[in-house]
Amino acid sequence: MSMDAHTRAWEILQDAYQAQMEGDYDRAIELYRFSLEMHPTAEAHTFLGWTYHFQGSRFWQPLQRHRGLLDRTESL
Numbered sequence: 001m002s003m004d005a006h007t008r009a010w011e012i013l014q015d016a017y018q019a020q021m022e023g024d025y026d027r028a029i030e031l032y033r034f035s036l037e038m039h040p041t042a043e044a045h046t047f048l049g050w051t052y053h054f055q056g057s058r059f060w061q062p063l064q065r066h067r068g069l070l071d072r073t074e075s076l
Helices: 003-021 025-038 042-055 060-074
Strands: none
Touching (some): 003 025
């Protein structure tokens, strides 16, 4: 991955965090997911999980996402 892609993923993560702090959870989720597609990080996964938590009714989604990551990791 190029440094530019890594830098852009970090910038998107920061934009997602700003949206989260402003209460725009749908936008934050969209941005966190985009950042994760570009360059997965523990921070983006963590903040995405918190955003789902703040939404309340979607609490199960980070668990399903985490389970999928574990399944892929175990197959390595």
